[in-house]
Amino acid sequence: MACLFCKIASGEIPAEIIYQDDEMTAFRDIDPQAPTHILIIPSQHIETLNALDPSHAELIGNMTLAAARIAASEGIQQQGYRLVMNCNQDGGQTVFHLHMHLLGGRQMLWPPG
Numbered sequence: 001m002a003c004l005f006c007k008i009a010s011g012e013i014p015a016e017i018i019y020q021d022d023e024m025t026a027f028r029d030i031d032p033q034a035p036t037h038i039l040i041i042p043s044q045h046i047e048t049l050n051a052l053d054p055s056h057a058e059l060i061g062n063m064t065l066a067a068a069r070i071a072a073s074e075g076i077q078q079q080g081y082r083l084v085m086n087c088n089q090d091g092g093q094t095v096f097h098l099h100m101h102l103l104g105g106r107q108m109l110w111p112p113g
């Protein structure tokens, strides 16, 4: 298993884990771009958004619900936050195991860089 995020999900590589269940792991980004920067990943190895099919709908829904719950537990729910999924080169994806970025604790800019 060569994938970095698979290794984080299995505990082989340490990370500051915020939440974990059978289908996902949430942990702090090693290079945070905001005061709160948490990655939410599926337990199963899915490379990009392009690999999703309808069988993943519940998983992605549950990851989104988890993100909103984590935003509340981080205390950024009311002030606001951003949920981002980068896909391939133009999206700026660097780790090819699907992940959501939960970013908050500062004013986000639009358009994004």
Ligand code: 5GP
Pocket: 004, 015, 016, 027, 028, 029, 030, 031, 032, 039, 085, 086, 092, 093, 094, 095, 096
């Ligand atoms: P992407 O650019 O693929 O959307 O996001 C990958 C994210 O993974 C980046 O924000 C990067 O800082 C984070 N990251 C890369 N390697 C590690 C690691 O070993 N541990 C943790 N916690 N985050 C990582």
Ligand code: ZN
Pocket: 003, 004, 005, 006, 007, 044, 045, 046, 096, 097
């Ligand atoms: Zn993986």
